Amino acid sequence: MLKQLYQPPLALLTDLYQLTMAYGYWKLGRADQQAVFHLFFRKPPFKGGYAISAGLQQAIDYLDVYRFDESDINYLAELTGNDGQPLFEQGFLDALHDLKLCVDVDAMPEGTVTFGQEPMLRVKGPILQCQLLETPLLNMINFQTLVATKASRIRAAAGNDPVLEFGLRRAQGIDGAISASRAAYIGGCAATSNVLAGKMFGIPVKGTHAHSWVMSFDSELESFERYAEVMPNNCVFLVDTYDTIEGVRQACQAGKLLRQRGHEMVGIRLDSGDLAYLSIEARRILDEEGFPNATIVASNDLDEHIIENLKNQGAQIAVWGVGTKLATAFDQPALGGVYKLAALQREDGSWEPKVKLSEQAIKTSIPGILQVRRYQSDQGLIGDMIYDETLGIDSREIIVDSKDTTRRKRLANHAQAYDLLIPMMRNGVRVGETEPLETIRTRAIEQLQLVHPTIRRFMNPHEYPVGLDISLHEVRDFMIQEKRDPQWGE
Numbered sequence: 001m002l003k004q005l006y007q008p009p010l011a012l013l014t015d016l017y018q019l020t021m022a023y024g025y026w027k028l029g030r031a032d033q034q035a036v037f038h039l040f041f042r043k044p045p046f047k048g049g050y051a052i053s054a055g056l057q058q059a060i061d062y063l064d065v066y067r068f069d070e071s072d073i074n075y076l077a078e079l080t081g082n083d084g085q086p087l088f089e090q091g092f093l094d095a096l097h098d099l100k101l102c103v104d105v106d107a108m109p110e111g112t113v114t115f116g117q118e119p120m121l122r123v124k125g126p127i128l129q130c131q132l133l134e135t136p137l138l139n140m141i142n143f144q145t146l147v148a149t150k151a152s153r154i155r156a157a158a159g160n161d162p163v164l165e166f167g168l169r170r171a172q173g174i175d176g177a178i179s180a181s182r183a184a185y186i187g188g189c190a191a192t193s194n195v196l197a198g199k200m201f202g203i204p205v206k207g208t209h210a211h212s213w214v215m216s217f218d219s220e221l222e223s224f225e226r227y228a229e230v231m232p233n234n235c236v237f238l239v240d241t242y243d244t245i246e247g248v249r250q251a252c253q254a255g256k257l258l259r260q261r262g263h264e265m266v267g268i269r270l271d272s273g274d275l276a277y278l279s280i281e282a283r284r285i286l287d288e289e290g291f292p293n294a295t296i297v298a299s300n301d302l303d304e305h306i307i308e309n310l311k312n313q314g315a316q317i318a319v320w321g322v323g324t325k326l327a328t329a330f331d332q333p334a335l336g337g338v339y340k341l342a343a344l345q346r347e348d349g350s351w352e353p354k355v356k357l358s359e360q361a362i363k364t365s366i367p368g369i370l371q372v373r374r375y376q377s378d379q380g381l382i383g384d385m386i387y388d389e390t391l392g393i394d395s396r397e398i399i400v401d402s403k404d405t406t407r408r409k410r411l412a413n414h415a416q417a418y419d420l421l422i423p424m425m426r427n428g429v430r431v432g433e434t435e436p437l438e439t440i441r442t443r444a445i446e447q448l449q450l451v452h453p454t455i456r457r458f459m460n461p462h463e464y465p466v467g468l469d470i471s472l473h474e475v476r477d478f479m480i481q482e483k484r485d486p487q488w489g490e
Ligand SMILES: Nc1ncnc2c1ncn2[C@@H]1O[C@H](COP(=O)(O)OP(=O)(O)OP(=O)(O)O)[C@@H](O)[C@H]1O
Pocket: 271, 272, 273, 274, 275, 276, 277, 299, 300, 301, 302, 306, 309, 310, 313
């Protein structure tokens, strides 16, 4: 089972309906009609004001080796409809077997600060191929973006203190854990306890010890002393197995023994009780006993809100271990990212923008071959413009809020403006080198600094200005009216 799970290619990692639609396109002779799809979310997660893009590298790795192998084709050949007849014709299965991905992918680099409505990724290519990729792309990008965002919030609450990701045991299965560790690092965690993620991605690994170690000895002091003997260069003693304050004193005793042998204890970990009170008391004891540099690590169901609260209470915690609520994105377990068709090529080679209507303004899609232009000044980010590459940017340089078209903002005359979607794949081939995780993490941290604090705050954040280029808005508005009333504009 485990071996089977991750043996690429994983072309069957898609919803059946993608294959039935692909079959339909093939059957109707439309398989190679060129299409454009965009991947985006509508609202940032956690009632926050932003998200951190992540998961792209796994998506590109996936596309890089994309193919249907013999066993996939054999499996698909066995599928039947409600009359017991095969679902797919042999000709279609042969076409899948011969399929060579030839899509163009443009995307925000991982670690980019991103906002609702704007495409994070664009796929252009034969409609059959674009369609098949919807589900796996959403699977990889939704989850990592969610966890990277959660991690960045936790890191923000922790200020300059390191955050250690401890989520492996509570994460949603194997891939949930490994992806979460990677995304948490992108979002700003300093290290993970997940050793496999450390090996796979080069994330620093860190850890302390558990209550079982203490319980396996006759006394707490003995457990600390033995730990100091076997692990003299990595001593963080977990002090709350019996009585936390007494535990801190025992840690100091073990620390003195360690010092006699030429080593320093790194610190202690608190894992229960009132973490503000106990950390203040522990700090006092550690200082009195001659360990002013010993670090206090805390864990126990922490998240950004508890950390912020503990800081406000003057907690003397220097390192934060965060597991469950980070790796499972506890308070919002899914990012509602979607992947929508936005343009189709006509026979004459021109592009026809496509729009999906909805009663809710936020759910009416944005047609065109979209790009995102970010405007920035010395003070930070100013606004993002979604524009259609075939229309170009209107000289007025005005953005219109697609949820409330009376809200507009002029973006002209700003120091810098740059496009966020950059080429990642051309004709099915990866463009450029894979970015080191460190570069991605640094990008996330640096870009967040450019976001106004009112947009970063946890409670009722300000909405960052994202809007449609005014000419795109006008085209879309016309298309919406025309769809509602085909006589419109005549
Ligand atoms: N001073 C504090 N202010 C706000 N929240 C706190 C404070 N101290 C601890 N917490 C948080 O309160 C919650 C209390 O957890 P819990 O009910 O498990 O109590 P506990 O004392 O840790 O018990 P256990 O021994 O079962 O772990 C945890 O999420 C913890 O991070």
